[in-house]
Amino acid sequence: MRYSFRQLEVFLAAAHYENITRAAESLSMSQSAASSALRDLEQQFDVQLFDRVGKRLQVNELGRSLRPRAEALLEQARELEAALSGQSSFGHLKVGATLTIGNYLAVGIMARYMGEQAGATVSLEVANTATIAGKVSRFELDVGLIEGELHDPDLEVFPWRDDELIAFCAPSHPLAQCERLTDEDLLSATWILREPGSGTRQTFDRAMHGLLPELNVLLELQHTEAIKRAVEAGLGIGCLSRVTLAEAFRRGSLVPLPVPHRDFQRRFYFILHRQKFRSPGIERWLELCGETG
Structure with missing residues (x-):
């Protein structure tokens, strides 16, 4: 050799x-x-x-x-x-996840993965879709879990699970009592949104086609918890994944805003480099993710 x-x-x-x-x-x-x-x-x-x-x-x-x-x-x-050496073949896995997935779904999968195999470890990087895709493309991450649509010739994209965005506000907000929001309501509202480049923002922008240039966007933030706190404080209304809002809806600190005429449906995806070797660890990680779908 x-x-x-x-x-x-x-x-x-x-x-x-x-x-x-x-x-x-x-x-x-x-x-x-x-x-x-x-x-x-x-x-x-x-x-x-x-x-x-x-x-x-x-x-x-x-x-x-x-x-x-x-x-x-x-x-x-x-x-x-x-x-x-008689060691686990699972080894160390480098996973990237977007904020919604990383903060609300990935930790449970990590616990199961590491609990199955002695010595198996996972490092989790949480960032927006564009950042995770770039790192998978450069082999800096073994697998990515994203919430945005992606078109990259170097990456394989596999559907994982369905999700949807929910518009929401504080219980004291004037729109909180509305049975459904109209386009006029959407245009009159002040919005607190995720930043461009995130999968959540991509879905929101697609759903709001025809209204985007006229929307009143007060803040664009990178963290879902910051958006929820800003909305709870009455600074405006937001739109995030149902996964991130379940606990706040149960507590009553936030309330959903029905927008039935706008399509907020989306999917979560796995991404891998097309030429990445699929180790047993990667294959098992994908299996565990599928079991949570």
Whole structure:
């Protein structure tokens, strides 16, 4: 074999950090050793995997095409090593989830996953749909759980479970007593919304077609709890996933606003890189997610 797993690790770390010093630090290597490993890999096959711009390494077209295969090869090598050592093949799983899913659904799945296999661990990153998709695309996350529609040729998107958004307000709000909201009500209201780039905002914008330019949006916030607190304080009305509002509706601190003529239905999705090796851990995670659908 004309390459080593260490060379592949350096290649992947350099592609991730775009800097050989940071790549070396991530692998507990010296900068000179990492540089030598990457140089030897390229010279052995007479190829160039990066465009060098000052101290920055930008992976080129050949490097991008090889990256998923190198990722898969190293993942399988880790599984083989774990099996030979008599350890769990599930290992460490890197999961990304959008805010609604991460805060209200993913933690229970994590508990089941780690409870099944001794030594299995999960790191969970919570961000909006655009951020999670980007990290899955760059192999920084093994799997993503998102609430927005996505079209990316590098990613596979699988439907997971149905969801819907609910408009809501504080019990003291003037609209709280309305049996149903009209378009005039929607236009006269002050809105507290999720930020652009989130799956929730994507669904809201689609549902409000024809009204968007005229809506009075007071605040755009990244966190659902901040939106709920602002609405409870009487600053306006909001629109979030039913999953995030169930407890507040039970307490009576917020009340739903029926908008039957607007379609707030949506779906949650799994996303994986098309060339990502599906380890037993990834497969089991997806199975557990499916059981919560």
